[in-house]
Amino acid sequence: MSTLVVRQLQKRYGTRPVLDGVDLEVPDQGLTVVFGGPGSGKSTLLRVVAGLEAADAGTVWLRGQDVTRTAPQDRQLAYVPQNFALYPQMTAFENIAYPLRLRREPSSTITQRVREIAETLRIEDVLSQRPDQLSGGQKQRVAIARGLIKRADIYLLDDPLIGLDYKVRERLVEELRDLQERLGALFLYATSDPLESLLLGDFIAVLDHGRIVDHGTPDALYEAPRHLWTRLNLGFPLTNAVSGRLQKTADGWQVVTPWFRTAVELDPPADHDERPVWATFRAERITLEPSDGTNPLTFAAEIVLEEDIGAETVLYLTAADGAELYALVPHREGAAPGPGSVTVGFRPDDVMLYDAKTQMGIGRGVATDGRG
Amino acid sequence: MKPKVKARLQQGFLWLVAVAFFLPVLWLFLAAFKTASQILAIPPRWIFRPTWQGLTYMASHQAFWSHAVNSVVISLSAVVIAIVVSFVAAYSFSRFRLRGTNFMMFVLLSIRMVPGAAVVVPMYLMYTALGWINSYPGIILFYAMFSIPFSVWILKGFIDGVSPRFDEAAQSDGASRLHVMFRIVLPQVLPGIVAAFIFNTIFVWNEFLFDFIIGGNQVATIPVALASGLYTSQGIDWQYIASLTFVYTLPLMVVIYFFQKYLLVGMTFGTVRGEV
Numbered sequence: 097m098s099t100l101v102v103r104q105l106q107k108r109y110g111t112r113p114v115l116d117g118v119d120l121e122v123p124d125q126g127l128t129v130v131f132g133g134p135g136s137g138k139s140t141l142l143r144v145v146a147g148l149e150a151a152d153a154g155t156v157w158l159r160g161q162d163v164t165r166t167a168p169q170d171r172q173l174a175y176v177p178q179n180f181a182l183y184p185q186m187t188a189f190e191n192i193a194y195p196l197r198l199r200r201e202p203s204s205t206i207t208q209r210v211r212e213i214a215e216t217l218r219i220e221d222v223l224s225q226r227p228d229q230l231s232g233g234q235k236q237r238v239a240i241a242r243g244l245i246k247r248a249d250i251y252l253l254d255d256p257l258i259g260l261d262y263k264v265r266e267r268l269v270e271e272l273r274d275l276q277e278r279l280g281a282l283f284l285y286a287t288s289d290p291l292e293s294l295l296l297g298d299f300i301a302v303l304d305h306g307r308i309v310d311h312g313t314p315d316a317l318y319e320a321p322r323h324l325w326t327r328l329n330l331g332f333p334l335t336n337a338v339s340g341r342l343q344k345t346a347d348g349w350q351v352v353t354p355w356f357r358t359a360v361e362l363d364p365p366a367d368h369d370e371r372p373v374w375a376t377f378r379a380e381r382i383t384l385e386p387s388d389g390t391n392p393l394t395f396a397a398e399i400v401l402e403e404d405i406g407a408e409t410v411l412y413l414t415a416a417d418g419a420e421l422y423a424l425v426p427h428r429e430g431a432a433p434g435p436g437s438v439t440v441g442f443r444p445d446d447v448m449l450y451d452a453k454t455q456m457g458i459g460r461g462v463a464t465d466g467r468g
Numbered sequence: 469m470k471p472k473v474k475a476r477l478q479q480g481f482l483w484l485v486a487v488a489f490f491l492p493v494l495w496l497f498l499a500a501f502k503t504a505s506q507i508l509a510i511p512p513r514w515i516f517r518p519t520w521q522g523l524t525y526m527a528s529h530q531a532f533w534s535h536a537v538n539s540v541v542i543s544l545s546a547v548v549i550a551i552v553v554s555f556v557a558a559y560s561f562s563r564f565r566l567r568g569t570n571f572m573m574f575v576l577l578s579i580r581m582v583p584g585a586a587v588v589v590p591m592y593l594m595y596t597a598l599g600w601i602n603s604y605p606g607i608i609l610f611y612a613m614f615s616i617p618f619s620v621w622i623l624k625g626f627i628d629g630v631s632p633r634f635d636e637a638a639q640s641d642g643a644s645r646l647h648v649m650f651r652i653v654l655p656q657v658l659p660g661i662v663a664a665f666i667f668n669t670i671f672v673w674n675e676f677l678f679d680f681i682i683g684g685n686q687v688a689t690i691p692v693a694l695a696s697g698l699y700t701s702q703g704i705d706w707q708y709i710a711s712l713t714f715v716y717t718l719p720l721m722v723v724i725y726f727f728q729k730y731l732l733v734g735m736t737f738g739t740v741r742g743e744v
Contacts, residue, residue, distance in 0.1 A: 177636065
């Protein structure tokens with residue numbers, strides 16, 4: 097059994113289920129990301145594990161012990177909450193030192209450890225200030241320092257980098273990775289940011305509507321997500337999806353959408369009917385005006401907005417039926433920015449299919465010609 | 469009329485009203501520094517040579533010291549007990565939100581709504597049965613009980629204003645619930661504690677009826693002394709009354725002057741906090 101296991105966790109707020117039978121066994125080593133959209137239940141899951149909320153049903157196991165009814169202070173966890181909750185009557189130094197004071201660590205150890213973590217998080221110069229004198233970013237870093245200063249074998253971090261500016265986030269992502277490797281502890285990190293999930297996670301659990309719908313390594317989840325939500329949201333920009341229908345042909349199955357049709361390979365191969373599906377393809381696999389036949393699925397679209405992000409450009413497009421889609425293409429040197437018609441192309445084997453009802457993956461396109 | 473003149477006139481009128489209200493207090497304060505004959509002089513003497521005679525006369529009374537010490541000890545002990553109990557109760561009401569909390573809060577406050585005269589006889593019978601008449605623990609507990617509902621109301625308002633996220637952060641840092649209450653939440657509701665303290669101290673300091681009925685000589689406070697123990701063979705001892713009233717009123721005047729904003733908090737059950 098791993099150090100942190102949750103079994104069939106359920107939690108409702110009023111009549112709304114927030115956790116709906118969550119099962120998760122967190123790998124002992126490495127950093128596990130719980131990735132989910134706002135309201136998916138990430139924070140609630142971490143709060144239940146930390147003991148700050150009681151589950152309606154299910155169990156939490158830490159280090160082989162059932163701690164479902166154990167008080168938070170007896171769970172021996174380090175927890176960084178999403179909100180700062182810095183004690184206003186204490187300086188930043190005292191806030192950070194607080195968990196160590198509770199453990200009655202010697203003063204010299206406290207001072208040394210606070211200085212170390214303050215240096216890591218670049219807040220050495222604000223240690224003597226009170227929370228109301230700090231900027232939002234500084235407060236957040238003080239809160240992170242307070243959560244991380246305690247030596248523990250389990251660290252829970254609830255979207256701690258949310259709202260920080262890009263540079264600070266980038267550095268803190270690196271620092272958190274380093275820290276995790278140095279401590280060799282279990283890190284459970286909740287975030288709604290797909291890039292943060294892919295950068296930080298050794299393992300990702302995807303939470304949607306209170307259920308773990310997908311889990312695996314970042315590569316595996318990026319390449320072949322089992323659930324539609326993961327496919328659409330884990331990446332930047334968001335993955336494109338068009339609704340369609342499976343159709344039986346003499347040679348096998350094909351998917352028919354308003355934008356294209358193409359032969360598909362279903363998994364499992366049998367037991368399918370002509371059901372509605374979502375056909376998805378990634379924004380970065382799209383090419384514009386394909387001419388060499390490498391991207392045989394093509395259709396016309398209108399550019400609505402063009403966002404230059406340096407070496408690449410994000411295009412916001414609408415297809416003929418008015419549906420929106422995204423494309424991530426290399427920087428378009430010399431192209432006229434703004435509205436215009438383009439032909440969008442991608443490979444059939446970039447298409448992944450999801451059952452419209454269950455939202456689970458049921459197959460992918462095969463590399464044959466097909467035109468809409 | 470020019471606006472400036474009008475404003476001056478209005479201001480002058482307000483001063484006049486304020487001074488009129490202050491006149492009895494002023495008369496009392498001046499009387500403390502008069503001789504016995506000057507106090508009763510008609511018309512009242514506003515200009516006179518101040519004397520310490522009344523205050524030294526009062527200090528030479530053994531009873532004065534016992535009444536003053538009783539007032540201080542009983543007021544402070546009752547209010548301190550009330551604040552500690554109320555803080556814990558208010559924290560529980562605020563954080564655990566049991567079913568029926570609002571009704572319980574109403575029931576708690578209702579004890580303060582009952583007129584003293586309505587409960588003084590049952591209280592006397594109860595205290596007699598318990599043997600608590602004329603005892604310090606008896607009178608202190610009574611005043612603490614009377615101060616608790618108000619303090620719970622005031623403090624709950626303040627504790628509601630402290631996010632439970634602080635409690636959670638401290639608990640996950642390893643703090644016990646008691647530690648959270650007294651080390652994390654308490655420092656954040658100090659203005660409420662001060663407001664409850666001031667408000668209840670004024671109430672206990674001024675209370676006469678219950679100390680008179682369920683108290684006794686041993687625990688008599690200054691209000692009881694003022695009303696009952698001032699007759700000498702020559703009649704009412706006005707010099708003693710004037711000096712005692714001065715000494716009795718002065719601490720409250722000072723406290724009220726410096727902590728007026730907290731009185732507003734008390735009078736509105738903590739719902740109006742102003743600059744506190």
